[in-house]
């Protein structure tokens with residue numbers, strides 16, 4: 263199925279993942295982010311721009327169950343009656359890609375969707391946070407299949423007391 267999807271969509275669509283991970287690949291705890299770093303939020307807004315964002319329902323609910331402004335939001339839920347509050351609601355990643363309207367689409371979480379999307383993803387935008395907080399949600403291993411092509415200077419976030427940097431990883 264993924265080969266089919268890859269063939270069908272990668273000719274037309276650029277599929278990117280965006281995530282913020284720490285030293286343990288931790289991405290979340292108790293339905294929330296591990297670190298709320300304003301510069302990372304800004305980076306997310308700038309990178310995703312007005313492109314389509316695709317997420318599963320847990321991630322959608324983690325930022326209040328309302329679509330992110332100025333772009334197409336697609337939420338994947340297996341529930342028949344899921345209320346997307348204006349977001350497009352679909353049942354699978356394949357349907358989400360079919361419904362997506364922008365050339366570049368962003369996979370924004372959570373953990374299971376990252377796993378599902380890695381094989382068809384062209385690039386990953388990683389905010390690497392140099393910390394190790396207790397987490398219950400993790401980004402999958404990806405470094406064997408992707409190469410680091412760009413990274414920013416390290417920045418320090420006073421509020422969280424952590425260093426972080428922005429990295430771009432490309433499929434090998």
Ligand SMILES: NC(=O)c1ccc[n+]([C@@H]2O[C@H](COP(=O)([O-])OP(=O)(O)OC[C@H]3O[C@@H](n4cnc5c(N)ncnc54)[C@H](OP(=O)(O)O)[C@@H]3O)[C@@H](O)[C@H]2O)c1
Nearest residue numbers: 281282289290293294295318319320321339340371372373
């Ligand atoms: N650091 C980051 O970059 C980042 C990014 C995103 C999220 N997060 C964090 O990650 C956490 C949320 O992610 P998550 O992994 O827990 O949840 P999630 O993957 O966003 O959502 C889980 C839900 O997706 C739905 N779903 C749809 N299709 C599914 C399928 N094929 N298999 C399984 N479930 C499917 C299920 O609910 P239904 O009943 O609706 O089907 C399931 O409960 C939060 O803590 C959030 O803050 C962090």
